[in-house]
Amino acid sequence: MSRDLSDDERSLYEWQLWVDGFGEPGQLRLKNASVLVSRVGGVGGALAYQLAAAGVGRLILAHAGSLRLNDLNRQLLMSHAKVGESRVLQAAERLRAFNPHVEVVPIAENVSEANVERLVRDADLVASCAPLFQERLLLNRAALQQNKPLVDCAMYEMEAQLTTVVPGRGPCLACLYPTEPAAWKRQFPVFGAVAGTIGCLGAMEAIKLLSGLGEPLVGTMLVCDLASMSFRKVQLQRKAACPVCSSSPQATQEPAG
């Protein structure tokens, strides 16, 4: 664990060290933190880029597969010349070049039942940016079991949603989606700027949670419609009988009655 910033880091992060209530203590919290980013596509790529800029010490990137040409309208960590090459390695290379102070751990796997516990174990916070509910719900369960916050960012067409799950406080993703929504398709219409918007907002949630600034979206969903530029917050309810968060360690620790 680092107890100090180097002169180089003080200079690099100077503009955010000026943020009221953040300063060197906040920067050190980011430096000592590890974030798992589930997929570094349109949303997760923008989120990871901002976390690298902010100086989060360790970014674990989980994303399988090779770059396709039609990924490039939104996946900003990729290169046009590297279509057909590993997505996660390109993303790691870009982030390391951008901020060499950040340790980047690329894992060429998508989140699955087989790897989710291990991936979450190495992180202090989970950023859920995969295009499938199955992966999001697996991350939700593992994050609750391991008592770690999860930031869930999603988009569709010109709309986006953001919510934060903090174990023991507020609802989890399984409260909202008790079963995997069947109608959702992996491919969907979207602009890269929508992905970037919600990825940056998700990065801000992560920065706040890690450094202790501001108010995270616990029990609240930010619903964004970029067609009309309307942003609103709706209140979410925890399901008392939720099989995931009502059996998490925090829930069972609460005194009865």
Added chain:
Amino acid sequence: MRLMRVTVYYMAQIKRAAGCSSEQIDAPDGADLRGVLRSMGERHGDAFRVVLLDDANEPRKSLLYFVGDEHADPSRPLKDGDAITILAPMAGG
């Protein structure tokens, strides 16, 4: 019969199915959310109805319903002027 007027806003995939982003509905005074959702199912035809309602004519559990800014169950009573939002789940990354 007295009527009340509520506004329904559609978000994400259900907006496509409805073909509009919002609409106003007149419902009998004292109707609950379930009743309004069922009458909307009848109003738009089968392609929309199957997105909104299940085989038992119940509002789908995979959709999120809000009255104002509050998460609401189908049994939630409505009043004149309420704004209902139906949010289809999204997982785009």
